Amino acid sequence: MGSTFGHLFRITTFGESHGGGVGVIIDGCPPRMEIDVEEIQFELDRRRPGQSKITTPRKETDTCEIMSGVFEGRTTGTPICIMVRNKDQRPGDYSEMATTYRPSHADATYDAKYGFRNYQGGGRSSARETIGRVAAGAIAKKILKQVSGIEIIGYVKKIKDLEATNIDSNTVTLADVESNIVRCPDSTCADEMIAKIEAIGKAGDSIGGIVECVARGLPKGLGEPVFDKLEADLAKGAMSLPASKGFEIGSGFAGTLMTGSEHNDEFYIDEAGNTRTRSNRSGGTQGGISNGENILIRVAFKPTATIRKAQNTVTKDGEETVLSARGRHDPCVLPRAVPMVESMVALVLCDHLLRQQGQCSLIDW
C-alpha cells in the first residue's frame, strides 16, 4: 500500500527505472476540468534528466501519454492514468549492481526487505518513480489555481554552503525560478551554484542542499486535527522524496532559538477587515490548519549517493569490495528536485481542499 498518497485526491504510482515504464493513477480528480497534455509535459520537462549541463546526461524525453480519465480534453472524474515509457535503458551499465551494494543507496535494504530486487538503475528506488508524482502534481496545481487561486513556487535555496539570500518568497515567480538551470531565483548566487555543481561533478563527487517552497493564496481552514495536520502531511510528502533528510515549516529549527514572545505571530486586522498575522514564523498553519498566510517549507537533500569516486562496500554475498559507480548520475539533485517538492505540496493541498469541501461545506446549520 506504500505506493498510494492522499485520501480524496489520491495517487498511486508504479514503475521502475528499467522495464516497461513508469506512471500514475489519479483517483478522485474533480470532473470537467480542462486538461492539456502539454501542461503535464511542461512539469515533466522540468524534472527530466539531461535537461542541462548540471544534470545527469541520461537522455529521456519522458513523453507522457494520458491513458484514461480525460475525454474531449476534460476530466471525467474517473481515474486518470498517465504513463511514460522507459526508453534510454542501458541495463549493461548496471550489471555490477546486481551483486555490489552502492553505499547509502537502497540496494541492500531492498534485498533485505524483499529477498530480491530489480537492480537495473535503482529499480523502484530510482528517482524515475517521481515522474508519476510530477504528472499528478501538474493536475493538482491546476485545480488549486483554478478553484482557489493558489500558487506554488519552489526553488533552490541552498547548494552546500551557498545560500541564496536575495529571494522574496512573497513575490518570487515561476519565471524567476526558470531563469537559470539551477532553479535559484537569486541570479548571482545561481551562477556560483552552477559552477560549484559542475566542479563537483567533474571531481566524481556530489553535493546536496535545500529546496524552499512557498504556497500563496491559500484559504483558511485546510488541514485536519490531529494526525493529518497540514505540516504533518507536507512533511510526509517531502520526506518521501528520494534523498531528503530534513523538513521544516516556518521558523523550523531556527525557531527553537527564540522565546515565545519573540516567536508568536501577533494577529491584526488588515484594511480589508481580514484577520492576518504580522509575522509568519508559523509558516502558514496554526494547529495544523492553514491560517491564510503563505505556507513556507524547506526540505534538505543529501548529496547524491551514486558517485564515481571509489568507495568501500560489500557484495550481496557478504564480501567486502570497492565500487566506482558507472552509469549516469546527477552531481546534485536539487535543480530537478524543485518540481518534485512543488508536486508533493500541491498533492497535499489539493487533497485537503477536497476534504475540507467534503466535511465542512455541506450546509450552513
Added chain:
Amino acid sequence: MGSTFGHLFRITTFGESHGGGVGVIIDGCPPRMEIDVEEIQFELDRRRPGQSKITTPRKETDTCEIMSGVFEGRTTGTPICIMVRNKDQRPGDYSEMATTYRPSHADATYDAKYGFRNYQGGGRSSARETIGRVAAGAIAKKILKQVSGIEIIGYVKKIKDLEATNIDSNTVTLADVESNIVRCPDSTCADEMIAKIEAIGKAGDSIGGIVECVARGLPKGLGEPVFDKLEADLAKGAMSLPASKGFEIGSGFAGTLMTGSEHNDEFYIDEAGNTRTRSNRSGGTQGGISNGENILIRVAFKPTATIRKAQNTVTKDGEETVLSARGRHDPCVLPRAVPMVESMVALVLCDHLLRQQGQCSLIDW
C-alpha cells in the same frame, strides 16, 4: 479521518481538553500479549502535567482505564480502548478565549475551518489529546521490545541555545533520561536547562528546543517504497505533534554541507558476518527501509504559544485587542514531549513491523 494513524496497527484518538475525557482505540494489536495497565500508566505519568516544577501546574493524575480488548490480562486482538476522564477542569479560566484569539495557537484556525470550536483549554488542539498517543505508544513499545528487541529512547537534546553534547545515542538508557526532570541525559547541561526554563517561566515567557530519539535493534527491511518510507512516516508522526516545526533523520540539514564521498555510509562485514555501515549519516534507513543501524531522528519544538506576557491580537469579531493569557501553561514543552516523540516512533515502527510480516513473510518461494 484525521484522527487515525497507522494501517495495520492503527490508532484513533478522541477527546478535548475539557469535556468527558480523552482516549484512544487501538485496532490491529497482535493477540495474546500480556498488558498491565501499570505499564501504560507509567508512560502517561511521564507525559502528565504537574509532574515537576518546570511543567504546568495543572493537576491531573491522568489515570487510565482499559475499556475493551484486554481479557484476563492479555490482548484479544480486538480493539483496545483506553480512556482518561478529564478532572481538573476550570472552564472559567478560558472564558476570555471564547472571543479572543491566542497568537500562534489554533483558536483562529479552528474557527475558520469549522465555524465553531470548543474554546475551553484549547479543545481538540490541546496537548491533552496526546494522552491517547502515549497510551497506544506504550503498547507499541512493548510489542517492538518483545517481538524484535527494539528499544526506543527519546531525550531532550537542546533547550533554546543549550545543547547537550555528552549523550551517546548508542548506549543512552531510559534510566539516564528519567534521572532528571528535564529528561536530558547530560546531567550538567540538564541543570542549566532546568534553570533556564524556570527563569523564562517566571518571566511569563516560554522557550523551545529539540528532542532527539533513537530506536535500536531494528531488523532490516521495515518501511515501504515509495510514499510510506520509514522517514516519511516518522516525519508525519513527529510533525503531527503539537508545537513541532521541524524534523530530520540522520545527518539531516547538516548533511547538506557534506559531499557525497563524505556523506555516504560505507558498508563492511562485521565479525558476525552481517552487512553493516561504518557511519550512520543515513539515520538507519536507505531508500526508506531500515538497514539495521540505529534510527536517529530530531524534532524541533517551538516555544509554547501561550504566555502570560501581553500580546497584540484580535477577537473573533474582528476587533484588535491585547491578551495576557491566564490559565496554566508549560514554559517549555520539551520534557513532556519526550514520551510523545517516543510514542510516535513506536507507532510507526510497530505498524511497519506488522506490514512487513503481512507482505513478506508468507512463504519462501
Added chain:
Amino acid sequence: MGSTFGHLFRITTFGESHGGGVGVIIDGCPPRMEIDVEEIQFELDRRRPGQSKITTPRKETDTCEIMSGVFEGRTTGTPICIMVRNKDQRPGDYSEMATTYRPSHADATYDAKYGFRNYQGGGRSSARETIGRVAAGAIAKKILKQVSGIEIIGYVKKIKDLEATNIDSNTVTLADVESNIVRCPDSTCADEMIAKIEAIGKAGDSIGGIVECVARGLPKGLGEPVFDKLEADLAKGAMSLPASKGFEIGSGFAGTLMTGSEHNDEFYIDEAGNTRTRSNRSGGTQGGISNGENILIRVAFKPTATIRKAQNTVTKDGEETVLSARGRHDPCVLPRAVPMVESMVALVLCDHLLRQQGQCSLIDW
C-alpha cells in the same frame, strides 16, 4: 483495521459484551450540527435487549454518554466518542463457553484466529457491538435528513415463511414501524409474526427472516465507480451485521427470472421536468450511483445461533460433547435488527454524501 467503516464520515467501534463497555468514535462529522443525546438514545432504545416480550430478557438500559466532539449542543467537527457502559453482566452464565463451542457461533473461529478470546457473552462477536453503529447511525440519519431531506425506514418484511405483503415502501413511516413490537408495518402479519416468535422461543429454538429498508429523497449522484458502488458499500454494511446471510437491492435474486426488456427501468420526464424511471427494479442505483429513485434493499438474517435445545458440539480441547445453551438470547433477531440495518444504510449514504461534496462540488468549470 476491521473495526473502522467509511472514508470521510468514518466510524470506529470498540467493546465487548462483557468488560468496561462498548462505543464508537465518529470522525469527520460536519461541524455546527445540533446533537441531542436523546436522539441517539432513542435509536439505542430501539436496539436494546429487554425491550419487549419477544426479545432477550437481558436487562440493559444502554444509556449512552457523549465523551467528546460536541460542545454546547453542537458538533465541533472533531471526533465524537459515544460510550455505553456494560451493566447487566453475568459472567457465570458463560463459564461453559470458555471451553465449549456454540454451533454456528464465533467461539471456534475467534480461537482459531487469535488463539484466545473473551468468552463472556460472545465477546467482540456479540450483537452488543452494534451499539456503536446505531449511535453513529443516529447522527448520520440526522445529517442526511437536514442536508438532503433523506429518510431511511427499515422494517421486518418476513419472519420465517410469514411475509408481510401489505407495506408500501414509498409511504411507510417510522410510526408505522414502531406501532408494534416486531417492527412490521403490516399489522395483521405482525400479530402472526409475534405469535410465531413467542412459540419458537418457548420451544427453546429460534427463527430468522428478512429486513427490508428504504431510503427516500436521495439526490442523484451518490456512489462511486467502480468498487465503491452504492450497492457494494450497502452490501458490505449489511453483511457485516451479525447473523446476516444475504443481501439484495431492487429486483435482487428475483430479477434473474426476467428478460432485459421486462427488467429495464424506462426513463420518462415527470411533470416537474425531472428525469425519472417508471419502474424501480434497479433499486435506486444505476452503475453504482444513485438515480434519485428510492434505494430499496433486503437483508436475510439467519435464525439466532444460540438456542436452549441440546446440540452436538466440541470443546476447545477437541472433545465431542453436547451443549444446551444457557444465558439470555433472542429467539429472533429481526425486531432489533431493524435499527441496525437502518444505521448501516445511513452510514453508507452519509459517507457518500460527503465524498460527492468533496470531489464534485468544488467549482463549476
Added chain:
Amino acid sequence: MGSTFGHLFRITTFGESHGGGVGVIIDGCPPRMEIDVEEIQFELDRRRPGQSKITTPRKETDTCEIMSGVFEGRTTGTPICIMVRNKDQRPGDYSEMATTYRPSHADATYDAKYGFRNYQGGGRSSARETIGRVAAGAIAKKILKQVSGIEIIGYVKKIKDLEATNIDSNTVTLADVESNIVRCPDSTCADEMIAKIEAIGKAGDSIGGIVECVARGLPKGLGEPVFDKLEADLAKGAMSLPASKGFEIGSGFAGTLMTGSEHNDEFYIDEAGNTRTRSNRSGGTQGGISNGENILIRVAFKPTATIRKAQNTVTKDGEETVLSARGRHDPCVLPRAVPMVESMVALVLCDHLLRQQGQCSLIDW
C-alpha cells in the same frame, strides 16, 4: 478513491471502454513469486468478448502487458502494473449515446454525478474495467494456491429459470467449468442454457442468472471483526461487479426458512482430530472468520441492460424518445461473469491472508 480495493493486497484499476486502454496496479504483492504473463492471459481470455457464439461479437484479444513489478519472471514486491490497450473501438456506434440515456445503464447517473461523461461504450461503467480485476485476480489465485493450497472455482448455477442441480461444489474442477461455453459444469443443463441464451439474443433481448463460487482449502482464521467480516468483503466485491443485484453466503435467503436447530452447523472431531462442522449452512465463515469449511457464495446478475428491442427513454436534454440500442452486446453476462466473481473472491481472500499474517503470526506469546 472508489477505484481501489483491498488493504494489504491492494488493487487500483483504471481505464474506459474507449480511450488508451484499461489496467490495474497491484500494490502489496508478496515478493519472489514466479509470474508468467500466460497465466494472466489465460484468465483474461476467459473474460474477453467474442470468445464464443453466446458472447458479444466485439473482437478484442485483450492482450496484456506487465509494465512493472516483475523482474526476471518473479515479483519484486513493488507495484505490478498490468495494462491492456483498447483495440476494436468503434466510437461511431455510440454517437447516439452521447445524448440518449440507455435504460438501466449508467449513462444518466454518470451525467448526474460528474456533469459529464465519456459516452463511448459505457466509458468507465463498461465491463471492460473488469480486465484489471481479472488480471489481479489471476495473481491472487496463484498466491492463495501456493501459500495455502486454496482453490477457487466459479460456475454458472442458473440462467433465468434453468437451474443446474447436478454440481457438487466439493469436487467441481476448472476443467468441468471450462468444458462448455456457458461455464456450467452440469452438461445437460448447460446445453439448455446455451440454447436459451442464443434464442434470447436473436430476439434482441437479454437474460440473467446466478453464479455460484466455491473456495476450498482455506485455513481457519481469515476475516476480521467487525466490519471486515469475510462475508462483508465478499459481498462488497461481488456487488461491485457490473449488473450484480444480490449476494448470499451459505444458506443465504433460503436459510431464513429454517429454525435455529435445523440451521446450526454442529461441530464434530474428524479422524485427523480437526474440529469440523457436519453441515455448512454457514458457508465457511462464523462471526465473519473462516472456519476451514468451504466458502460458498452466490451472486445474482440481472439481464444485460443494453438490448436491441425498442425502449422508451429520455435524452440528456430532457426529451422523451425511443431507443433501439446498436453496438455489440452480450445477451447474457453470466459466462463471462464467472472469472470476474472468482477474481473478486481471490482478491478478498488474498488480502485477508496477508492481514492475518500481519496481525496474528508475529510471535507465540
